[in-house]
Amino acid sequence: MKRFVLFLLAATTLLCVGCKKENNKKITLHLFHYKQEIVNEMEEMAAAFHNLYPNITIETETIPNDAQTVLKTRLFGGEAPDIMMLQSYSTIFEYAQEGFLADLTNEAFMENIVNAAKKSVTYEGKAYALPLDMAGIGVVYNKDLFAKLGLEIPKTYSELKNVCKVISDNGFTPFALSIRESWPLGHFISMAHTASIGDKLDAWLAEMNAGTGTFASEEMDKMFEVFDFFKANGGDKAMEMDYNSSLNNFASGSYGMMVQGLWAYGAAMKLNPTLNAGFFPFPFSDNPEQTKLYVDTDSTLAISATAPKENIEAAKLFLNFLTSEEGVQLVVEKFKLLPTVKNADVSGMQAPFQDLVRYVGEGKTMPWAFSMWPSTVFENSKNGLQEYFSAQKTKEELLQYLDDEWKKTLE
Amino acid sequence: MKHISGYRDKGLGKAFYLFILPAFVLYLIFFLLPFFLGVQYSFLNWNGKTPDIPIQMSAKKFNLLIEKNLPIEISKNDFNEKFLSKINSGKNEIENIYTLNPNEYYTLNLTLDDDVYEKAKKILEESNCSNLFSNDEKNKLNSFYELKQDTYVLKNEVSLLDRFYIKKILAKNYYHNIKNVGFKNYIRLFHDEKFKEVIGFTLFYTFFNMLLINVIALLLALALDSKIKHKKSLRTMFFLPNVVSLIIVAYIWSFIFREGFGALGWKNWLVYENTAPWAIVLTSVWQGVGYIMIIYLAGLQSIPTDILEVASIDGANNWQRFTNITLPLLAPSMTISFFITLTNSLKCFEIMLALTNGANKTTSFVLNVYFEAFKQERVGYSTAQAIILLLIIMAISIVQLSIMKKKELQY
Incomplete structure (x- = not known):
């Protein structure tokens, strides 16, 4: 009899183990992202997660160019990836509006995110994505060249003019430009515009979205002087340079500065590992108080609302992992990205990143307004400034064009 | 010449059509069908993202649409023709709960009290211009969506045929996720x-x-x-x-x-x-x-x-x-x-x-x-x-x- 009871007990425990296995059925998540710098690193991240949750496997896919086009067709075709990387602000808002994204407002991992980053993922009061990293756009400068010429970081526009004069007088070129390839110009024009309206950004956005605002203003007029100055200091062949040639030029050491995001610093380092570079905000005016770094949440991760329930839950576990201590450490060390998690340890990052963290700490930052513009307006601002530089559009025509494009999105 | 055509009419006709049938079917599926779908798209105000049916809908909207039979969004023409011209008394009540957008669409104000909507529902019913959903249709819609917190989310397992069906039901109450703009695109x-x-x-x-x-x-x-x-x-x-x-x-x-x-x-x-x-x-x-x-x-x-x-x-x-x-x-x-x-x-x-x-x-x-x-x-x-x-x-x-x-x- 005893044996029989024991046998029953053993049988039930075995059965229970069986049950448990049934609950832990294998889940494969599909992660879609566009960061070509971290193709392998993202896989390492997925592997680290798989070690913690052996029943969940994450397959990553990288589409660097035209990621939005690919994603759009997938979403409309009903083949949404479970986890997708989206650019902060308007991309998230546009997808959230169409109902593609799952609501993450009440998830525990959102508690770990710094408050400044939450605005970029919040649409109509609900959070739809996890902010992954912060990025800055400003002036990447050659520290060695500055030291050699006895130059200091310019805090005002007049000081910048002086710096450029010294650099060109010594036979170097002040700016490594890329005008032939237009995407960096979009960042530049939006940065100038954001600087021109200062702390009235939210009010201006509301006006634009009501169809009553305009890009034109007295302050914006002055920005065009800066644009002309910028182009004039980019060497003879400024019009013919694309992104790669501007990186090559900057890495060669004969160019002093490059107006770019910090990602370009990483790319230039790959071309010339001995490069000694730093980072400072572009001074658009003569008031040093108004010189602020253009920094905000860059990429975010969202979950598809149409994914099966268990996939959504598994995807949430992954996002939770990213904000855990281990996850943040991987983001810093492997991705080399600045995390948006509270109290993250970033002491191991390179000099320009430390500069960025310092500016963020001092509160000398302005948000990425271009991410808040409708995505088509931002797209058109790139070609718009390019056409201004090649004299196909005047100042007035360019501003009018941007106003018109914004109005088209309201129809 | 005569006897040749006669010959063709008698015997070769059927064989001829049978012979070209497979090619013709392929031609129909891969050329003519997409072509006419394309013509149809040219009359829509589609941005490439909006799904054909709503994926998520706030509980309030969903209930107003299904229980109160109030259109959430309706074109100006339809509104005048189907509602205003038919209502004998209470025109103002109906007009007051809608706002006219710049794109010539009336949208329902979602922040009002329940009894206002109830009243509006009665007015429409008395004037015989409300398109009541049958119980069967209501149940069907309810079965396709599931309530998560305060949002109705389209279920993952909804098939293509179901989507057509949902689209048809919603169209009864003038709800079109993708709007028809007639010849505006050509103009x-x-x-x-x-x-x-x-x-x-x-x-x-x-x-x-x-x-x-x-x-x-x-x-x-x-x-x-x-x-x-x-x-x-x-x-x-x-x-x-x-x-x-x-x-x-x-x-x-x-x-x-x-x-x-x-x-x-x-x-x-x-x-x-x-x-x-x-x-x-x-x-x-x-x-x-x-x-x-x-x-x-x-x-x-x-x-x-x-x-x-x-x-x-x-x-x-x-x-x-x-x-x-x-x-x-x-x-x-x-x-x-x-x-x-x-x-x-x-x-x-x-x-x-x-x-x-x-x-x-x-x-x-x-x-x-x-x-x-x-x-x-x-x-x-x-x-x-x-x-x-x-x-x-x-x-x-x-x-x-x-x-x-x-x-x-x-x-």
Whole structure:
């Protein structure tokens, strides 16, 4: 009899183990992202997660160019990836509006995110994505060249003019430009515009979205002087340079500065590992108080609302992992990205990143307004400034064009 | 003649139709069906993202739509026609809960108290203009969506057929996720400055591309048809660019324009507005000439030598033989060559994409269709453009073929 009871007990425990296995059925998540710098690193991240949750496997896919086009067709075709990387602000808002994204407002991992980053993922009061990293756009400068010429970081526009004069007088070129390839110009024009309206950004956005605002203003007029100055200091062949040639030029050491995001610093380092570079905000005016770094949440991760329930839950576990201590450490060390998690340890990052963290700490930052513009307006601002530089559009025509494009999105 | 058609009517008819049936079905599925869907898209205000049915809907909206039978969004025309004109008393109550948007749509105010909606529902019912959902339809809708917190989310397992069904039910209450705008997309074409610029460039490109390719190809063919040395190797050399893909040709030439022209001290043709269109014509002629040359060469070699010999015996000189015998007998080759170059030029796309990406006023028609659909997110509008292009190509080709066919000689 005893044996029989024991046998029953053993049988039930075995059965229970069986049950448990049934609950832990294998889940494969599909992660879609566009960061070509971290193709392998993202896989390492997925592997680290798989070690913690052996029943969940994450397959990553990288589409660097035209990621939005690919994603759009997938979403409309009903083949949404479970986890997708989206650019902060308007991309998230546009997808959230169409109902593609799952609501993450009440998830525990959102508690770990710094408050400044939450605005970029919040649409109509609900959070739809996890902010992954912060990025800055400003002036990447050659520290060695500055030291050699006895130059200091310019805090005002007049000081910048002086710096450029010294650099060109010594036979170097002040700016490594890329005008032939237009995407960096979009960042530049939006940065100038954001600087021109200062702390009235939210009010201006509301006006634009009501169809009553305009890009034109007295302050914006002055920005065009800066644009002309910028182009004039980019060497003879400024019009013919694309992104790669501007990186090559900057890495060669004969160019002093490059107006770019910090990602370009990483790319230039790959071309010339001995490069000694730093980072400072572009001074658009003569008031040093108004010189602020253009920094905000860059990429975010969202979950598809149409994914099966268990996939959504598994995807949430992954996002939770990213904000855990281990996850943040991987983001810093492997991705080399600045995390948006509270109290993250970033002491191991390179000099320009430390500069960025310092500016963020001092509160000398302005948000990425271009991410808040409708995505088509931002797209058109790139070609718009390019056409201004090649004299196909005047100042007035360019501003009018941007106003018109914004109005088209309201129809 | 008579007995042949009679023969066909009796026996061959059925076999003939059976024989073409499989091909016709494929033609229907892969050509005609997408074509008519395309025509349909050109009447929509679709941005490429909006799904055909809502994926998520706030609980409040969902209940108003299903329980109160109030349209959430309704076009101005429908609103006046289906509601206002039919209501006897209480017009104001209905008008007050809707706001007119700039896009001529009335939207329901979602922040009101429940009894206001209840009242509105009664007014509509009394005037017999409310489209009540049957219980069956309500249950169906409820079964397709599941409530998560305060949002109804479309279930993952909803099939394509169910989607059609949901679309049909919602349309009963004037709910269209993608709006119909009638002929607005076509009317817009007439006011679009960019579109005019695009047409101008495409016609410029088509004219010079067609002319230069045919003239140069004919000259090369005449040279190869004469008694020169190394005929075979020359023919291979001239044809070689055609074997290389157009995208690679574009990269080769963009290198030549950048580095080669730079070495000669010339400007890079691709980055200036007045030279960029010619740079594109140059590249495309270099690539396209070989293929057309082969067609002319075949035409030349099929001209019987005895006719030419007779002419020289009769005392005709080389020029007379060329204009009076060779050219007329080449007419069939010309018809096909002009047709090929004409339609290919009107449809050109990849060469501009790779050389300039449409900058400096070199956006071709098809490239613009692509930009409108995927960068500007106006898929409906870009489809309208594509349909106009189809009509233009058909019209020009028919005119060209009918004129040139008349000039062809038989011997």
